[in-house]
Amino acid sequence: MDPNIIKQEINNWYYQFSNDIFRYVFLMIGDREQSKDILQETFLRAYNNYDSFDGKNVKSWLFRIARNLTIDLIRRKKHLSKLR
Numbered sequence: 001m002d003p004n005i006i007k008q009e010i011n012n013w014y015y016q017f018s019n020d021i022f023r024y025v026f027l028m029i030g031d032r033e034q035s036k037d038i039l040q041e042t043f044l045r046a047y048n049n050y051d052s053f054d055g056k057n058v059k060s061w062l063f064r065i066a067r068n069l070t071i072d073l074i075r076r077k078k079h080l081s082k083l084r
Contacts (some may be wrong), residue, residue, distance in 0.1 A: 001050070006050050007047070009050075010043055010046055010047045010050070013043070013046065013058055013062060016059075017059055017062055018039060018043075020059075021039055021042060021063060021066045022035055022036070022039050024063065024066060024067075025038045025066055025069075025070050028070045028074070029070060029073065029074065034073065038066060038069045038073065039066070041069055042062060042065045042066040042069060043062075045065050045069070049065075
């Protein structure tokens with residue numbers, strides 16, 4: 001698929017779902033800046049992995065990406081605190 005079409009679709013998804021995804025991540029971690037970073041990484045991953053999207057439920061797919069990124073962050077924080 002044409003990269004410009006993919007960019008436009010990801011852009012449309014961002015305007016549709018970014019507020020909901022941000023709130024979801026923020027509720028999980030309570031940090032505004034890290035929530036913004038995860039939001040940005042969510043859409044970057046969606047763009048880079050567009051080929052793996054099955055075309056069925058974009059909102060669920062994006063939330064799953066955001067959830068996984070958030071869980072990874074929580075695990076890293078937990079691991080770092082054990083090292084101290």
